[in-house]
Amino acid sequence: MDFLRPATWAEALAAKADRPEAVPIQGGTDMMVELNFDVRRPAALLDLNRVTELAGWSEEPDGRLRVGAGVTYARLIAELGDRLPGLAQASRTVGSPQIRNRGTVGGNLGAASPAGDSHPPLLAGDAVVEVESAARGVRMIPADDFYLGVKRSALEADELIRAFRMSPASGPQYFSKVGTRNAMVIAVCSFAIALRPGERRVGTGIGSAAPTPRRAVAAEEFLAAELDWEARLDPSVLGRFGELAAEAASPIDDVRGTADYRRHAIAVMARRTLTWAWNEFRSGHFERRAG
Numbered sequence: 675m676d677f678l679r680p681a682t683w684a685e686a687l688a689a690k691a692d693r694p695e696a697v698p699i700q701g702g703t704d705m706m707v708e709l710n711f712d713v714r715r716p717a718a719l720l721d722l723n724r725v726t727e728l729a730g731w732s733e734e735p736d737g738r739l740r741v742g743a744g745v746t747y748a749r750l751i752a753e754l755g756d757r758l759p760g761l762a763q764a765s766r767t768v769g770s771p772q773i774r775n776r777g778t779v780g781g782n783l784g785a786a787s788p789a790g791d792s793h794p795p796l797l798a799g800d801a802v803v804e805v806e807s808a809a810r811g812v813r814m815i816p817a818d819d820f821y822l823g824v825k826r827s828a829l830e831a832d833e834l835i836r837a838f839r840m841s842p843a844s845g846p847q848y849f850s851k852v853g854t855r856n857a858m859v860i861a862v863c864s865f866a867i868a869l870r871p872g873e874r875r876v877g878t879g880i881g882s883a884a885p886t887p888r889r890a891v892a893a894e895e896f897l898a899a900e901l902d903w904e905a906r907l908d909p910s911v912l913g914r915f916g917e918l919a920a921e922a923a924s925p926i927d928d929v930r931g932t933a934d935y936r937r938h939a940i941a942v943m944a945r946r947t948l949t950w951a952w953n954e955f956r957s958g959h960f961e962r963r964a965g
C-alpha cells in the first residue's frame with residue numbers, strides 16, 4: 675500500500691488527480707477501523723494531516739464561517755461552540771475525548787454514514803460543502819445535495835473536501851441523539867433543529883433513520899406556515915411537527931433498533947428539540963448569549 679503525504683493543498687489535489695483510487699485519511703478514526711478489520715485494502719492512502727490549509731477556520735466576507743475539513747471535533751467545540759451551537763452539541767456526543775481529538779467533520783462527510791452525528795446539524799443549519807479537484811476547481815454543494823445513498827456522497831473520485839461553510843447561528847439550535855447507552859455509541863437515530871427567528875424559519879436534520887441524513891421538509895414548511903413567533907408554542911403545532919418529522923424518515927429494522935421505534939423517537943426528539951429551542955428563544959436567552 676502506497677502512503678502519499680502531500681504537504682500542501684495543491685499537492686493533495688495533484689496527488690488525488692494522479693491517483694483517484696487513493697483513499698484520503700484525516701483523523702483516521704473511521705479509516706483505521708476499516709484497515710484494521712480488513713474492510714478496505716486500498717492501493718494507496720492519501721494522508722491529509724500535513725495540509726495546514728485544512729486545519730483552520732475563518733470568517734468569510736459574507737459573514738459565514740468556513741471550517742476546514744481537518745478541524746477536529748474538540749476544536750470545533752472549544753473554538754466555535756458559541757457560533758455553531760447545534761453542531762457543537764452534536765460534536766460533544768461523538769465517541770470519546772480521544773475520538774473527538776482526532777475525528778473531524780470533514781471525515782464524517784467523507785464517510786457519509788447515515789448515522790454520522792454532524793450531518794443533522796449541517797442540514798438544519800443550511801451548510802454548504804466546499805469540494806475541489808485539480809481539473810475542475812471548487813464546487814459548492816449544499817448539504818442537502820451532498821448525501822446520495824448509504825455511505826455515498828456527491829464527491830467525485832478526483833475531489834477532496836476542503837471545508838464546510840455555515841452561517842453563525844441566528845437563533846437557538848439543538849441536537850438530540852438516541853443511543854443504546856450514553857456515550858461511545860452510534861446513533862439509533864438523531865434530530866437537529868435550527869431556529870431562524872429573523873426569517874421566521876426553522877431548519878431540521880434527521881440522522882440514522884433513512885438511507886441518507888435528510889431534512890424533514892414538510893415539517894419545516896408546516897412550521898413556516900403555522901408557528902406564531904409572538905406566542906407560546908401551541909401543543910397542537912408541536913404535535914403535528916413531531917408527526918411530520920417522523921413521516922420524513924424512512925428507517926429500517928436493524929441491530930440498533932426497529933423502524934417503528936425510530937419513527938417514534940424522531941417524533942419525540944423533534945418535539946423536544948423544538949421545545950428547548952422555543953423556550954430559549956422566548957426567554958431572550960439566545961440574544962443575551964449571542965450579544
Ligand SMILES: Cc1cc2nc3c(=O)[nH]c(=O)nc-3n(C[C@H](O)[C@H](O)[C@H](O)COP(=O)(O)OP(=O)(O)OC[C@H]3O[C@@H](n4cnc5c(N)ncnc54)[C@H](O)[C@@H]3O)c2cc1C
Pocket residue numbers: 697698699700701702703704705706707722743767768769770773776777778779780781782783784785789790791792833834835836858859860861
Ligand atoms: C470508537 C469510535 C467511536 C465513534 N463514535 C462516533 C460517533 O459517536 N458519532 C459519529 O458520527 N462518528 C463516530 N465515529 C466515527 C468517526 O469518528 C467519525 O466519522 C469522524 O468524523 C471521522 O473523522 P476522521 O477525520 O477520523 O476521518 P477519517 O477516518 O480520516 O476518514 C473518514 C472518511 O472520510 C474520508 N475523508 C477524510 N477526509 C477527507 C477529505 N478532506 N476529503 C475527502 N474525503 C475525506 C476518508 O477517505 C474516509 O472515507 C466513531 C469512531 C470510533 C472508532
